[in-house]
Amino acid sequence: MADLRILLIGNGGREHALAWKLSQSSRVEQIFAVPGNGGTAGCPKTSNVSSVKAEDFAGLVKFSQENGVSLVVPGPEAPLVDGVEGWFRKAGIPCFGPSKEAARLEGSKTYSKDFMKKYNVPTAxxxxxxxxxxxxxxxxxxxxxxxxxxxxxxxxxxxxxxxxxxxxxxxxxxxxxxxxxxxxxxxxxxxxxLIGDELSVLTFCDGYAIRSLPLAQDHKRIFDGDQGPNTGGMGCYAPTNIATKELTELIDREILEPTISGMRREQQPFRGVLFTGLMITSKGPKVLEYNVRFGDPETQTVLPLLSADTDLAEIMLACANGYLDNCKLTIENKFSATVVLASGGYPGSYPKGKAMSVQTPPAGCNIFHAGTTLDSTGLKTSGGRVIAINAVGDSLRAAVDAAYAALDKKVIEFEGAFYRKDIAHRAFRLTAQTSMTYAQAGVDIQAGNDFVEKIKKAVASTKRPGADAEIGGFGGEVDLSQAGYPQAPITVGIDLVAMNVNDLVVQGATPVMFLDYYGCSKLDLSTAADFVQGVADGCRQAGCALVGGETAEMPGMYQNDDYDAAGCAVGTVTADIKLPRKDDMAQDDVLLGLGSAGVHSNGFSLARRIVSRAGLSYTDPAPWDQSTTVGESLLTPTRIYVKSLLPILSHIKGLAHITGGGLVENVPRMIPELA
CATH class of the missing domain: 3.30.1490.20 (ATP-grasp fold, A domain)
Incomplete structure (x- = not known):
């Protein structure tokens, strides 16, 4: 039943987007926009109000009482910082927004920084x-x-x-x-x-519970390539490709939850929506600023991602009245992009009153007005950031392309209009401005190195004649002549994780045999047989024998269809050709790189991270090879280099197998330490 009458304060693109989504609620009977804009004037269930000013809090309360308003939604920060929530609280009308005291999170940067320090919220x-x-x-x-x-x-x-x-x-x-x-x-x-990628997150709060919308990335600079002066925002996209599940959970745990609990300890519980500006640094996410209201153009970008049956009015009431955890909030598995059109001259001085032509946008697109007015003579410009086109698609590329395609069709026209042509460019960049690291992908290379150092003494305690008992180089050696087997070759043993024998050949060794291990919750014959077939294929390529293995069913260890695989390869090498021969290396030696067939298999944590950051799906055509998909390309088996390298090992002084840690971790293993 339609029983809600809403007072919406503001006249920007954010307020038009809020009116658009609120009007879809079956509970909403009418929306009063004070003062509203040319977009809210044509929004369903919405009427602009000019009889009272947005700054006149007493007048707003009187208007609400006379018109049966049952929910107040302040859009901009100024009325919240000035205490509009308190006026309506005293009048007994729910207000979606924080108290004047809680609004200091935005109203005073010194207060907010001291607050972050007090409650250990990461910041600069x-x-x-x-x-x-x-x-x-x-x-x-x-x-x-x-x-x-x-x-x-x-x-x-x-x-x-x-x-x-x-x-x-x-x-x-x-x-x-x-x-x-x-x-x-x-x-x-x-x-x-702070240096890194800047993101923002809008979080619904009722003083206790939090529910966040997808992380978004705004474009503040006026010109393409992030050039020129700052603006209120020239475009936005969401979700961002660096916003992994792990990062989102980290932001909740280390930033949002401490913020909301800290406000309760300050006896100023935060209710409404908290906008948190973040910088994703090499040391993790840090807070740039808090805002105590919806962002613009973030609101126009993330609200279209809410499912049709997510009731924004009900969520706002729940935040105001303290039962957010009882509300449904569903995010569609899609991407959203918004492009803002500005007046010529913005962000400096600009003309107003320019006639506008706005057509019905294509399916999947929405138009949100900001600096527009509608009078008897038609729609006109009235601000710097005038209007925006939003598009939703199954991929980020589809959403961005749809937004620009709509603009190419002239769905919006006015004299002097301009917009950025590169919204979401950071998502599509081939090389990140800030280097992608294994740590950002959830793989701590340094922790692995520290672990090796920690266990070196324990490993060394097992040393015996002929065996080096040293770790750190992915291999070890046994001199069988010292172990009681005269004239025997050196053998090298390598523990491999479902991989291959490349770690052997880089030490000059010839693979001789391989043993595998397969662990699972419940043995699936087809899957296990495919795994062993793959191992056998690899052994044939390497010229080594698959001499046995172990299969283990452990229901308590593995879940559902999960399985684990590992192996051990044994090779032989004579002492005179064991690599690397660091003492023989000299200036002017040539360093060559051998092409791989694809990503080496134990670099996939980083590969998955890059795919996510690029906004790609594994079923998308591979940007580097349009004849295959991203997933199929990445699943190309790792190249086995054994047969191509064995014939020329005597001419090679060192080899590096590029695996986890990349070039910076693996190349130094084969070369002398620099003085």
Missing amino acids: AYENFSDYNKAVAYVDSVDHDVVIKATGLAAGKGVIIPQTKDEAKAALKQIMVDKEFGDAGDEVVIEEL
């Missing part, structure tokens, strides 16, 4: 200053790049990233002395510049 190192001279002295004293932030609300312009110390001092003068942002600059935060 910082200092707060109300004295201009002390702030300048601090800039002179640090040896890292800084970010300077006016503590109060500055219309999104109070964050400055100087390139030099002189620029930093000029920014401090602009904020603290010249009062560029008024009282918002009475105090500043100077913090360390």
Whole structure:
């Protein structure tokens, strides 16, 4: 039954998107937009209200009482920071938003930074200053790049990233002395510049429970390639390809949950939506800022990902009244992209009142108005960021292409309109601006190295005549002549994990035999037989015998269809050709790289991470080979190099098998240490 009448405060693209989604609720009877825009004017169940101003809280309460409003949704930050929630709480009308005290998370950057420090929420190192001279002295004293932030609300312009110390001092003068942002600059935060990928997450909160929307990435700069001055946001996409399940859980655990519990300890439980700006650094996610309202254009991007049966009005009521954990919130398994169209001259001065033509967008696309007005003469521009096109698709590429295709069809036209042509470019880049690491993929190479160091003494204690009992190089040797077998060759044993014998040949050894291990919860004959067939194929390629193995059923160890595989290969090598021969290496030696058939099989943690970050599905055509899919290409068996290398081993001084850890971990194993 339609029983909700909603007061929506604001006139931007965010508010149009909220009205669009709220109007889909079967519980919503009417939405009053104060003041609204040209988009909300045509939104179902929605009417713009001009009889009361958004800044007139007493007038808003009176209007709500006279019109039976049962839920208030403030869009921008200003009314929340100024305490609009308290006015409606006293009037007994639920308000989706935090109290004035809780809104300090956005209203005061010094407060929010001190809050993060108090509750161990990861953020950049910082200092707060109300004295201009002390702030300048601090800039002179640090040896890292800084970010300077006016503590109060500055219309999104109070964050400055100087390139030099002189620029930093000029920014401090602009904020603290010249009062560029008024009282918002009475105090500043100077913090360390963080490097990484910037993401944002919108999280519904009722003071206890949290429910997050997909992580999104905004595009702040005005021009393609992230060039030019900052804006309120020229486009956005979600979910981001670096937002893995593991990263999302880490953000919940280390940032969002401590934030919400910390606000309760401050006796200011946070209710509404928390916008958390994040930087994903090499040391993990860190908070750049909190906002206490929906972001723009993030809202236009993530709301279309909510399922049709997810009731936004019910979720907002639940946040205001404390029962969010009892609400359904379903995210569609799709991707969303938003492109913002701006007026010529933005973010500087720009004309207003330009006539607009807006057509019905193609299926899968939505148009959200921001700086528009509708009067008796038609639709006109009224702001810098005027309007946006959003598209949803089965892949990020499909969503982005659909948004730009709609613009190519001239569904939106007005004089001076311009937009960025590279939304989501960071998702599609071939090489990340910040290097992809095994640690980011969940594989801690350093931890593995530390583990080796920790167990070296225990392993060394097993040393016997003829056996080196050393680890760290993926191999070991036994001199059988010292072990009581005169004139016997050296044998090398390598533990392999469902892999091959390449670790043998890089030591100059000829593979002789292989033993396998197969563990599972319940033996599936077809799967196990396929595995052994694969092992046999590999042995034939390497010229070694498959001499036996072990099959183990362990229901308590493995789950469902999971299985584990490992193996041990044994090879032989004579002492005179054992590699590497580091003492023979000299200047002008040639370093060659042998092409592989695909990704080496124990580099897949990183490979999966890269596929996810690129926004690819395993069924998508492979960007590097359109004749196959990503999944089929990655499943190409690892090349076995044995037969191609054995005939020329006597001419080789060293070999490196590039596996986990990549070039930087494996190449040093075969070359002398640099002086």
